[in-house]
Amino acid sequence: MTQLFGLGLSGIRAALAPYRVPAYRARQIAAWMYQKGAGSFDVMTDLSKALRAVLSQSLAIGRPHVKDRLISADGRTQKFLLGLADGIAVETVLMRQPYGNSVCVSTQAGCNMGCAFCASTLKGLSRNLTSGEILAQAIVINDMLREADEGKVDTVVIMGSGEPLMNYDNVLEFIHLMHEEYTLGMSYRSITLSTSGIVEGMRRLAEEGIPLSLSVSLHAPNQSLRERIMPIARRYPLADVIAAAKHYAAVTKRRLTYEYILIDGVTDGEEQMRELADLLHGQLASVNLIPINPVAQRGFLRPSPERIARFERYLARRRIAVTVRREMGADIQAACGQLRNKHL
Template sequence: METLLNRKDIFGLTLAELQEALTPFHVPRYRAKQIAEWMYKRGAVSFADMTNLPKQLREELGAALVIGRPKTKDRLDSVDGHTTKFLLEFADGTAVESVLMRQPYGNSICVSTQAGCSMGCAFCASTLHGMARNLTTGEILAQAITINDMLRAEGQGGKVDTVVIMGSGEPLMNYDHVLGFIRLLHEDYVLGMGYRNITLSTSGIVPQMYQLADEGLPISLSVSLHAPHQELRTELMPISRKYPMEEVIKAARHYADVTKRRVTYEYILIDHVNDGEEQARELVSLMRGQLASVNLIPINPVAERHLLRPSAARIDWFEHYLTTHHVNVTVRREMGTDIQAACGQLRNQHLQD
């Protein structure tokens, strides 16, 4: 991506790509790793910050290259201090949401892969304004680095420990950039994150699910299921017309077989829509024989969607039914309910304003 000043943006480049970008400057190859570590691990936003580079080189690089970082357009902090939602704006004015969740096991972040979403799910705020565009590898990575920089500045050894690719957008519809982001996260000159600390969530883009299984990356896969049969799932998730539930389940089974990683099926609980005994019974049948678990997500109501959250009693009953029928099940821990926790709500507010 070129900036308005026609300087090449190097944020999001791999070490090899960075070495290539530096070729016109006739610098030793080791300089590329120094620059990468400054950008990704030490929070440098300009070459002037890179004090172990010669001053003249810093000036030459600064005149020709730019380190593209978003600005924080908005920030919301939950009252309990556990959750922070960011609205980050890129150079072209496109803004996306990212969320920091301070969990007992460490700091987890949720990143977006597209500005908006085209999946059209009936319960989701991200899709209300459609999709603006895919994010680049650098723009996805910038969300993680921005939050990691903030945690480091807070002191006490704070850093991003786990990443969920579960924000706005369908990751597998932006496959190459998302895979580039995952691979960069793992590099020692970036965050050195283990692949097992990364989770990708998909609405069920079947060809790319098979492709992901063949990548040889032991990341965790979450599949947005939200209904135990095709008819209801299609009402909630229009993508199910193109990729029927039976094919999605088959691809998820393949992913588990190849990677030996347990697949998680995300199941949003919607009052008197998919939380009854009939749906619980069908879901138990669907899970039988799978290396999988179910994550129940009581819906965060979105005003425009007119879908309601089940009562605590109905949520408890549904969980108990699955448990007693030997399904591995969790109920998603509530975080950030006071700061528009549902994906897309903060961005939509700014778009309307």
């Protein structure tokens, strides 16, 4: 059986080629799969019964199924565990933000970047996700929102488990698929990709000619502290990451976001706030402070509200655009750094 779900128009056309059906049928099938929640050919009523029966013999839609779903106490965050064809499961998070419905997608099952504050890396990397498996995460949630009459997916953040730039081709194809009018027709500006600082990937992305929002996980203001909490920093030195980020901003004219995790007594001291302000001085960039979310195995503590506010105030005084990320979904392990693709 050939699975169609996750294919773009050209892939669907290629799969339909043996049946000699008109080209416009591919677009109809795509719309059924990605916009109308179809799980089989049976419901595609604008295809003749005879054609549906023929296609069903060797083609299948193959939608991933929702294995589990958790809803946070305040109802604003939902975490989905999606089962993939080979039995692997991935987590996706829906966040109801003031500006709309935002979905955080995973790009790898697990992760081998080894960030010291993150649950997604605890069991290493299982495999890269295909573009269709990443797309499925957004489509499944969009279907659910549509059926509940709760709008649609408005923005996507590529910040779930995995390092997206280590799965570059599939992630880029996913981004292009999201933009297609037969899927969600999402503008590139509504998609944010977050990287731990894969320098060659950042430079390649800058040349793609798409106004994607880029977010760089900095998390420490100097090389030695960064190496301590992000092992990938040994391969990509801080100076190279900053240079690649500046290059991205210059080429795309897009403001960058640096993510900076606040860990009590580790990254939130006076010395670090000064170093961070010096490092980012004069850049077209903003800083998103992320007070660490608890991960049982990691042992880092969240700073007090006073220490968080002090860090934020200092950056603002140094004229750096700064926000503190609102904690969402920590009670269902759906907040940043808590995804682990396990049964809920």
